[in-house]
Amino acid sequence: MGDIDVLDLLCAAGVLPVLAIEDLDSVRKVGAALCAGGLAVAEVTLRTRSAAAAIRALVDAGEMLVGAGTVLRHEQVDLAHEAGARFVVTPGFSAAVVERCRELEMPVIPGVASATEIIAALDHGSELLKFFPAEASGGVAMLQAWRAPFPNVRFVPTGGVSSANAAAYLVLPSVSAVGGSWMVTPELVSSGDFGAISRLAEQAVQLVAEARP
Numbered sequence: 001m002g003d004i005d006v007l008d009l010l011c012a013a014g015v016l017p018v019l020a021i022e023d024l025d026s027v028r029k030v031g032a033a034l035c036a037g038g039l040a041v042a043e044v045t046l047r048t049r050s051a052a053a054a055i056r057a058l059v060d061a062g063e064m065l066v067g068a069g070t071v072l073r074h075e076q077v078d079l080a081h082e083a084g085a086r087f088v089v090t091p092g093f094s095a096a097v098v099e100r101c102r103e104l105e106m107p108v109i110p111g112v113a114s115a116t117e118i119i120a121a122l123d124h125g126s127e128l129l130k131f132f133p134a135e136a137s138g139g140v141a142m143l144q145a146w147r148a149p150f151p152n153v154r155f156v157p158t159g160g161v162s163s164a165n166a167a168a169y170l171v172l173p174s175v176s177a178v179g180g181s182w183m184v185t186p187e188l189v190s191s192g193d194f195g196a197i198s199r200l201a202e203q204a205v206q207l208v209a210e211a212r213p
Contacts, residue, residue: 009041014178014208016089016177017181017184018043018180020052020181021041024052024053034183037205069082077101077187087155092111092113106119109126109156110129112130112132127130129156130155131155131159140172143174158179166178167210170212177203182204183203
């Protein structure tokens with residue numbers, strides 16, 4: 001499966017659940033709960049010591065398209081690749097990270113929060129970008145302002161996106177998907193409320209269906 005195929009699958013879901021996994025015992029149950037709700041894609045952030053093992057566990061389960069998030073350095077691209085991640089997401093633009101992803105033929109969604117960063121990403125061949133932190137960086141209004149100068153760029157807004165405002169992003173022509181953790185909060189994971197995770201995932205899928213024509 002090539003870069004375009006992987007990113008197409010991610011965008012088709014419309015919502016990218018963002019997971020910060022501390023407890024490896026729960027990771028497969030979280031994945032199963034998301035899949036039961038219709039979301040078979042996830043970004044596991046490299047913010048915890050268990051992140052690489054969590055990616056590997058979800059990949060081995062064989063039900064999800066799993067990527068690595070909060071990738072800051074090119075060495076972390078190697079870590080994500082070795083763990084079996086199928087794509088990489090960054091919080092900001094790093095030429096070194098993008099170039100390493102290209103070398104390993106891993107799809108990458110670089111993070112941007114300004115026109116300058118968008119141009120840098122375009123210079124490195126990326127047209128699907130993470131808008132982060134979305135709400136703090138101008139939200140929907142900023143994406144609307146970027147539409148004219150960057151008509152071919154697509155975004156995955158993340159950061160402050162929730163069930164309450166996701167639809168406002170998803171109706172924008174430039175938005176391919178939204179990223180968020182509202183269906184997989186640390187509280188739900190630590191309490192083992194996997195039923196709630198499934199219900200929230202199902203609601204997110206419905207939200208996407210209603211927001212997109």
